[in-house]
Amino acid sequence: MKKLIFALTVLAFANGPVVAQERALTHDIIEHARNLGEQAYNSNLTQDLIISLTSEVGHRLAGTENDVKGREWAKARMLELGFDRVWEEPVPFRVWHRGDASLRMTAPFSHDNFAITALGTSIGTPEGGITAEIVQFDEYKDLVAAPPNSLNGKIAYISFRMEATGLRGYGYAGQARRMGAVAAAKAGASALIIRSIGTDDNRTPHTGSMNYEEGVRKIPAAAISNPDADLLDNTLKYGQPVTMHLEMSSYSGDMVTTYNVIGEVTGSEEPEKAVMLGAHLDSWDLGTGALDDGTGVAVVMSAGAHIAAGGKRPKRSVRVILFAAEEEGLIGAHEYVRAHKEDHGDFENAIMGAEWDSGTGRIIDFAPGVGPTSLNVMRDIGAVLSPYGVATLPTNNAKGQSDMSALGNAGMPAANLGSEPTNYFDFHHTSNDTLDKVNMIAITHNAAIYAMFGYMTATVDVDFRK
Ligand SMILES: [Zn+2]
Numbered sequence: 216m217k218k219l220i221f222a223l224t225v226l227a228f229a230n231g232p233v234v235a236q237e238r239a240l241t242h243d244i245i246e247h248a249r250n251l252g253e254q255a256y257n258s259n260l261t262q263d264l265i266i267s268l269t270s271e272v273g274h275r276l277a278g279t280e281n282d283v284k285g286r287e288w289a290k291a292r293m294l295e296l297g298f299d300r301v302w303e304e305p306v307p308f309r310v311w312h313r314g315d316a317s318l319r320m321t322a323p324f325s326h327d328n329f330a331i332t333a334l335g336t337s338i339g340t341p342e343g344g345i346t347a348e349i350v351q352f353d354e355y356k357d358l359v360a361a362p363p364n365s366l367n368g369k370i371a372y373i374s375f376r377m378e379a380t381g382l383r384g385y386g387y388a389g390q391a392r393r394m395g396a397v398a399a400a401k402a403g404a405s406a407l408i409i410r411s412i413g414t415d416d417n418r419t420p421h422t423g424s425m426n427y428e429e430g431v432r433k434i435p436a437a438a439i440s441n442p443d444a445d446l447l448d449n450t451l452k453y454g455q456p457v458t459m460h461l462e463m464s465s466y467s468g469d470m471v472t473t474y475n476v477i478g479e480v481t482g483s484e485e486p487e488k489a490v491m492l493g494a495h496l497d498s499w500d501l502g503t504g505a506l507d508d509g510t511g512v513a514v515v516m517s518a519g520a521h522i523a524a525g526g527k528r529p530k531r532s533v534r535v536i537l538f539a540a541e542e543e544g545l546i547g548a549h550e551y552v553r554a555h556k557e558d559h560g561d562f563e564n565a566i567m568g569a570e571w572d573s574g575t576g577r578i579i580d581f582a583p584g585v586g587p588t589s590l591n592v593m594r595d596i597g598a599v600l601s602p603y604g605v606a607t608l609p610t611n612n613a614k615g616q617s618d619m620s621a622l623g624n625a626g627m628p629a630a631n632l633g634s635e636p637t638n639y640f641d642f643h644h645t646s647n648d649t650l651d652k653v654n655m656i657a658i659t660h661n662a663a664i665y666a667m668f669g670y671m672t673a674t675v676d677v678d679f680r681k
Contacts, residue, residue, distance in 0.1 A: 245671070247525065248670050249667070251521050251663075251670055256663045258659070261661075262658065265658065267292070269503040269509055272285045272288050279500070282539075285497070286496065289496060292516065293478035298478035299480055300478070301476070302477055303477070304475045304550075304554060305473075306475055306550045310471045312468055316465070318437070318459055319460050322457065330420050334437060334438060337425060337463065339465045340435050344461055344462035349457045350370070359398045363401065363402060366399065366404035371407050373407070377413065389423070396435075400431050405434060406435045406461055407436040409437075409439075411444070416441050418442055420437075424543055437463060478516070479534045480529065485531045488532065490529075492570075492669050493617070494514065495511065496538065502645060502646050503650065505649050506574040506575055506652055507643055509653070510574060513662070515570075517665075519535040521662070522669055522670050533670070541618050549621050566679055567673075567679050568619045568629045570615055570616045570618055571632065575639070577604070578661050581608065581630060583611050585679040585680075586678070586680050587611075589678060592675055604660075613629050615630070626680075630672075
């Protein structure tokens, strides 16, 4: 009985204190939203956009020629698709050059073709490479515990294998990639190698961003594919010293300017206020950036285009923001917040935001992150999405995913649209991130959901900050 009372109390508090709730979602708004959804479901636009982006541009590594091509592509398409205004906002950023990477085992056995890729923003090895003994760690936290100087002249190796969900998921496993080089350098290592942060068994190493820390020596960092990590793990079990030769020519270059690309469907009554639909235009350079985040680009552009073509402007604007340099650490999103926070009006006028950066899964849930008096309006919006297979979650703490979390954390109300489980992390940040992995039916569904969500939140008469 005690247990039951506790559960009921938690439920009562989960819904928050009792406050006056608004009921503002009118029949007209719902009906037009459903029409937009219908149009999006019956259109090939979302799939045409992802085919066009991956065919005509390919990867979009920030600061490269392809980054420029990607932006030109996005601006031209948005204008063709009937957006009212399209513009760019500058994002200063240090360009990174991947160069080449190679790794071979020299003892106790020789293997000369490890599948390896540099981690994003890594430095290279000295000319001629590094030959050193491997010191294996089960996971990132074990490397953090390595005493200073214990790895002098060695290559640190983290063998942790991520799983698609749960405690061994991306966030936890990814620590090795994001922070491993700092921990390895603090213990004296010459380089860091990690098992790829990925769930596949292909010889496709997974790249991704890594960090250095002010005052800590920079060392080169790279990932090997899962099968290559298995080979290394098995060799280490012989109990003999394992030595490897690592060569990398990556380096960070000059400060350059890339741009966030923004397309607006201008609101009919309060155009300065806007709902933000986000994705990131940049990608890593190994594949064609189809899943990460070509699907997001296609979904939010298509949603904006359907709203623009719907015959009724939303009351407030809908801005499709294609962020720059997300992969290097949400650089375009942080710059957006920096630029618009000072410009007081504009950031306050970011009335709602949501992003798609979750690959190719179908949207199955909707999580609000709004003020207490507008929560019922968000739940009413969720109820409109429910017949399309999207469940509203009971929580109210969404900050917006990926880039949009930078805006959410700066005070913008947000929603998170959640994906069904997929094998995204088999392909994420690899040469296998290509168009054939995209589920066209799912991304068409997602564009319909974003179109309905964007129109309703931009038109309903409510302040989501309250
Ligand atoms: Zn992404």
